[in-house]
Amino acid sequence: MQISRIGEFGLIERIKKLTRTDSSVIKGIGDDCAVIRGSANKYLLFTCDMLIEGVDFRPKDRPYLIGRKSLAVSLSDIAACAGKPGHCLVSLGINKNTKLEKVDAIYKGMLDLARRYKVNIVGGDISRADKLTIDVSMLGEVEKKYLILRSGARPGDIVFVSGSLGGSIRGRHLSFEPRLKEARFLAENFKPSAMIDISDGLAQDLRQILKASGVGGVLYEELIPLARQARSLREALYMGEDFELLFTLSRSQANRLFMQGLKLFRPIGEITKAKSGLKLIDRENRIRFINSGGFRHF
C-alpha cells in the first residue's frame, strides 16, 4: 500500500502510535511544537519545518524570501504555543551549481528575520541535493502558565483568527510576519483555550483543534475575513499558508477581547459538542458541512 492511500495525516497518526516518550515530554507528536520539561517555571519548545523547491516555493522565487520563509514558518509554530524563540539549526540541501549570491541571499533572509526576533542560528548541515531543501529546527521556551496547546477548546468557546485569510500562495506566504507578538499578547492578557497557526487552511487546522480537544465547531461565512488576495471563500477555507493564529477563548474572555476594540482579532465561529462536527453557516443562514479539503503533501 502506498502512503498516498492513507495520506499525510494518516501517516502522522501511524508514526505517533509507534512512538513512546518518557515523562520529560509534556507534548510529543501532534501539536505545533513538542513541549519538553525545562526549568522550574518554563517548558522548552522544539519544532522543525522542511521547505522543498517546487512544493513550498518556486524555483524563481526570490532567494531572500525563500530563506526568510524557512525561518518564519518555525517562528509561527513557536508563536502558536505562545512561546519565545531562542535558537535554530539550518539543514540546507543544495545543488553544487548554485550561485554563491543565491546562497548569500537565502541566508540574508534568514539572518534578518533571526535578528528581528532575537533568534541565534547556532549551526546546521549542508548536503548536495537536486532540489533546494531547507529544514529549520528551532528551540524556544514558554512560561508554563502561558503554554497554549491545540487540545483545550471547550463547547461555547469563541473561535478567533488573527488576520485575513486566503490567496496567500500568490505571495504573502513568502513575506508574512510570524504572529509572535500577538500570541504573547494573548497569552499574557487572556487565556486562549487552544491555538494553532493556519498552515494547511482554516478548515483543516480548525479540525486539528477540534480533534485534539474532542469538540465540534461552527464557522460563520460572513465573519471570515478574506484577504485582499483571496478570490473566494474556498481559498480562505482550504488554501492554507496564511500563518495566522487560530485560537479559542471562553465567552467571557472573548467579550473582554472584543471590548478592547482590537481589529486584528476577529471572531469567526464557536466551539460546539463533538457530535456536531464542523459546519459553516453561510450568508443565507444555511448550514453547510465543510469537506475535509486543505493542503496535503499526499
Next chain:
Amino acid sequence: MQISRIGEFGLIERIKKLTRTDSSVIKGIGDDCAVIRGSANKYLLFTCDMLIEGVDFRPKDRPYLIGRKSLAVSLSDIAACAGKPGHCLVSLGINKNTKLEKVDAIYKGMLDLARRYKVNIVGGDISRADKLTIDVSMLGEVEKKYLILRSGARPGDIVFVSGSLGGSIRGRHLSFEPRLKEARFLAENFKPSAMIDISDGLAQDLRQILKASGVGGVLYEELIPLARQARSLREALYMGEDFELLFTLSRSQANRLFMQGLKLFRPIGEITKAKSGLKLIDRENRIRFINSGGFRHF
C-alpha cells in the same frame, strides 16, 4: 560564482562570518554540536544531520538501516561533545508513491536506536520530495565539566581513534554504533583536550581539530588501524563515514589510558606546532604531507 568553487567548507566559513549570536551561545557554527547555556551545571547540545537518497544512502539500501543511520549520525555528534542525547525531531521528505511498509521500516530503524539510547522522538515534519530526505535534529545535554570541543588540542598531545577506519561506505556506515558510551567513559575518566567524530575522513576531520585548536599534527602510518573492509590507507585517511571518535589527550593522560590496556582506543599520532601542518610518517619513516582530500558535498 558557483558554490562548488569555494566548496562545502568555504561555504560554512562564509555563513559563519555572517552569523551573530548572543551570550547564551557557548559554541555556535563550527563544532559537532552547538552548545547553549542550560541549567546551572549543564549545557544544552543541539545538532542536525540531513541524509539524502543517492548521497548518504542508496535507493536500494534497507529502509530499516536508512532510518537507523539518520538517527545514528546525530547521536555520533552528541557523542563527539561527550553528551547524552535527549530528544529529536524528524523531518521526512518522501515520494507519495512510497510503500507504507518502507516508511514503517524507516521509523522502526529510528525507534529501535532511539529506545536503545533513551531518545524521545517528539515530533517532525512530513513533506513531498522526489528523493527520500531525512533530517534529524537532536537535543542533548552535557555537564559543563565534561564538554569536549574541537578546539582544545595542544602541541605534545597524543591523537587517538576509537576504532578502525576505512571502507565504511561498503556497509558499516549503515549499521555503526554511535560511540556514546565510549565518549562518556573518556570524559568521566580522562580529560580529552579535543574530540570530533570522523564523518568526512580521518585527514579532513583531524584538520578540523588542528584548525580549531591552532596546532599541527603528525600521523604514523603503521599505527592507523585499518578496518577489515578497508582496501588501502587512502580509504582510512579520506573515505569518511567511519563515525569513530577522534580525540587528543595530554601525554600523561595518554599514558594512563594506554596503561589500562583498552584495545579500542588506539594512539595514531601527535599534536605539533601549527606551522608544521598535517604530516604522515610512513612505514619507511619518510615524511609525507597529507593532501586535503576527504568527503565533500561539493
